[in-house]
Amino acid sequence: xxxxxxxxxxxxxxxxxxxxxxxxxxxxxxxxxxxxxxxxxxxxxxxxxxxxxxxxxxxxxxxxxxxxxxxxxxxxxxxxxxxxxxxxxxxxxxxxxxxxxxxxxxxxxxxxxxxxxxxxxxxxxxxxxxxxxxxxxxxxxxxxxxxxxxxxxxxxxxxxxxxxxxxxxxxxxxxxxxxxxxxxxxxxxxxxxxxxxxxxxxxxxxxxxxxxxxxxxxxxxxxxxxxx
Amino acid sequence: xxxxxxxxxxxxxxxxxxxxxxxxxxxxxxxxxxxxxxxxxxxxxxxxxxxxxxxxxxxxxxxxxxxxxxxxxxxxxxxxxxxxxxxxxxxxxxxxxxxxxxxxxxxxxxxxxxxxxxxxxxxxxxxxxxxxxxxxxxxxxxxxxxxxxxxxxxxxxxxxxxxxxxxxxxxxxxxxxxxxxxxxxxxxxxxxxxxxxxxxxxxxxxxxxxxxxxxxxxxxxxxxxxxx
DNA sequence: TGGGACAGAATTGCATACAAATTTGTGTAA
DNA sequence: TTACACAAATTTGTATGCAATTCTGTCCCA
Numbered sequence: 001x002x003x004x005x006x007x008x009x010x011x012x013x014x015x016x017x018x019x020x021x022x023x024x025x026x027x028x029x030x031x032x033x034x035x036x037x038x039x040x041x042x043x044x045x046x047x048x049x050x051x052x053x054x055x056x057x058x059x060x061x062x063x064x065x066x067x068x069x070x071x072x073x074x075x076x077x078x079x080x081x082x083x084x085x086x087x088x089x090x091x092x093x094x095x096x097x098x099x100x101x102x103x104x105x106x107x108x109x110x111x112x113x114x115x116x117x118x119x120x121x122x123x124x125x126x127x128x129x130x131x132x133x134x135x136x137x138x139x140x141x142x143x144x145x146x147x148x149x150x151x152x153x154x155x156x157x158x159x160x161x162x163x164x165x166x167x168x169x170x171x172x173x174x175x176x177x178x179x180x181x182x183x184x185x186x187x188x189x190x191x192x193x194x195x196x197x198x199x200x201x202x203x204x205x206x207x208x209x210x211x212x213x214x215x216x217x218x219x220x221x222x223x224x225x226x227x228x
Numbered sequence: 229x230x231x232x233x234x235x236x237x238x239x240x241x242x243x244x245x246x247x248x249x250x251x252x253x254x255x256x257x258x259x260x261x262x263x264x265x266x267x268x269x270x271x272x273x274x275x276x277x278x279x280x281x282x283x284x285x286x287x288x289x290x291x292x293x294x295x296x297x298x299x300x301x302x303x304x305x306x307x308x309x310x311x312x313x314x315x316x317x318x319x320x321x322x323x324x325x326x327x328x329x330x331x332x333x334x335x336x337x338x339x340x341x342x343x344x345x346x347x348x349x350x351x352x353x354x355x356x357x358x359x360x361x362x363x364x365x366x367x368x369x370x371x372x373x374x375x376x377x378x379x380x381x382x383x384x385x386x387x388x389x390x391x392x393x394x395x396x397x398x399x400x401x402x403x404x405x406x407x408x409x410x411x412x413x414x415x416x417x418x419x420x421x422x423x424x425x426x427x428x429x430x431x432x433x434x435x436x437x438x439x440x441x442x443x444x445x446x447x448x449x450x451x452x453x454x455x456x
Numbered sequence: 457t458g459g460g461a462c463a464g465a466a467t468t469g470c471a472t473a474c475a476a477a478t479t480t481g482t483g484t485a486a
Numbered sequence: 487t488t489a490c491a492c493a494a495a496t497t498t499g500t501a502t503g504c505a506a507t508t509c510t511g512t513c514c515c516a
Contacts, residue, residue, distance in 0.1 A: 034467075034468095035467075035468070036466090036467075036468095044500085044501090045500060045501045045502075046468090046501085046502090047499085047500055047501065047502090048499095048500070048501090050279075050468090050469095051278075051279075051282060054279060054282055054283070055282070055286060058283060058286040058287075059286075066468085066469085066507095067467085067468060067469075067506080067507050067508060068467090068468080068507090068508075068509095069467070069468070069508095079375075079376065082374055082375060082376040082377070083376055085374060085376075085377070086374070086376045086377050086380070089317060089318060089321055089377065090317060090318070093317055146310055146313060146314070147307075147310060148307065148310040148311055148313075148314050148384075149310070149313070149314050149317065152314070152380050156376075262497075262498095263497075263498070264496095264497075264498095272470085272471090273470060273471045273472075274471085274472090274498090275469085275470055275471065275472090276469095276470070276471090278498095278499095294477095294498085294499090295476080295477050295478060295497085295498055295499075296477090296478075296479095296497090296498080297497070297498070
């Protein structure tokens with residue numbers, strides 16, 4: 001594998017780089033993440049790679065199978081529902097808090113984000129659009145000034161990206177930008193009630209855009225899956 | 229340091245053992261966790277110790293200072309408030325879900341927990357009582373059947389133990405068992421409304437029992453702290 | 457032709473060795 | 487005596503080596 005870049009990688013920056021790649025669907029669910037391969041790619045030893053993979057496994061983005069290696073996680077339909085239930089518990093109230101604390105600078109950041117996402121979609125870069133969409137949600141948590149909750153939301157958003165990769169039904173285009181625009185309006189008016197309600201519905205729409213009935217469940221073991 | 233026990237430790241079990249010790253206040257905030265020391269205590273190499281410390285740092289129970297080592301975390305007053313705000317967001321609704329799903333077996337587990345906690349308090353083992361109190365909250369999340377949310381709550385509970393170690397004002401005895409009994413009653417009646425309300429108030433009482441005004445803040449650097 | 461056993465290759469698990477940074481201790485000069 | 491500089495010791499950061507496990511390919515036999 002090619003060397004990625006000549007910079008001083010640490011386990012933290014490697015983990016962040018991998019998380020970004022996962023979030024952008026450049027590393028789809030189930031991808032094997034070999035230690036030697038990654039070590040060579042980043043120009044570091046397996047020690048640091050393992051630390052990075054361990055960190056990602058704690059965020060449920062990577063699954064470590066003993067003596068088998070690390071794989072990009074494949075959330076089950078059950079897990080997918082749980083992730084969105086957790087988001088439904090955290091994000092609407094966080095959006096409300098953010099709304100009442102909103103400053104001009106914050107609005108500018110969110111606006112820029114939406115525009116970038118639009119550009120990415122026009123350019124056909126769906127991965128980048130998805131990453132930006134996640135960053136929109138994360139930025140709201142940051143504005144709400146709740147680092148602890150923001151951490152949880154950050155993990156949930158990244159896991160949502162895996163869920164979308166696995167369960168999104170392509171019917172309609174992700175009309176996320178619509179919902180984000182509506183939220184931005186509420187934020188501009190510092191309307192907490194509206195922000196909370198919009199976020200709640202936005203998350204419900206997201207779940208509705210998934211197909212969690214067909215329990216594609218575990219490609220876990222090919223041996224089991226292909227029996228018969 | 230003495231060897232702790234002759235069993236096959238892994239990074240996971242070591243992390244769990246350390247977390248328990250932290251939760252029980254056997255390892256108070258600020259304690260230095262030297263790699264060699266721990267490695268000898270558990271009879272394992274520094275490699276596994278580092279993996280365990282890394283896991284605990286991801287749960288915000290241990291702070292890793294580069295080139296300085298690992299220390300039991302010392303949450304700031306700000307962080308303390310955030311942790312309880314997060315709990316206030318997650319636990320009341322989770323208690324409601326648990327109430328409606330409650331089975332006889334679940335009730336038995338919760339009852340046994342309360343009794344054990346009582347026994348621990350009588351025996352003067354405050355650490356164990358605190359651990360059991362946390363497990364009561366965690367068990368509720370488990371009963372609610374939301375593994376993802378339960379994970380978050382598990383982390384928040386452990387961090388709360390650190391917060392109590394740092395900020396609890398000893399005035400009155402922790403009248404937690406009172407509140408837990410009341411919750412148990414609501415659960416017995418499968419009364420979701422009451423459970424949610426009781427949990428909300430229980431958490432408010434907990435915060436009220438802390439002294440977060442005196443920002444004891446950072447013994448972070450002795451050099452800075454002892455100036456003048 | 458298909459199944460199973462076995463051997464070699466590849467990969468992970470863990471310990472250890474060495475490098476780098478920090479802390480601690482000592483000596484010297486003002 | 488105090489402050490500073492420098493050296494020794496301790497501790498962490500990272501790479502590497504070896505053992506253990508799993509995977510893959512081949513051969514033999516039914």
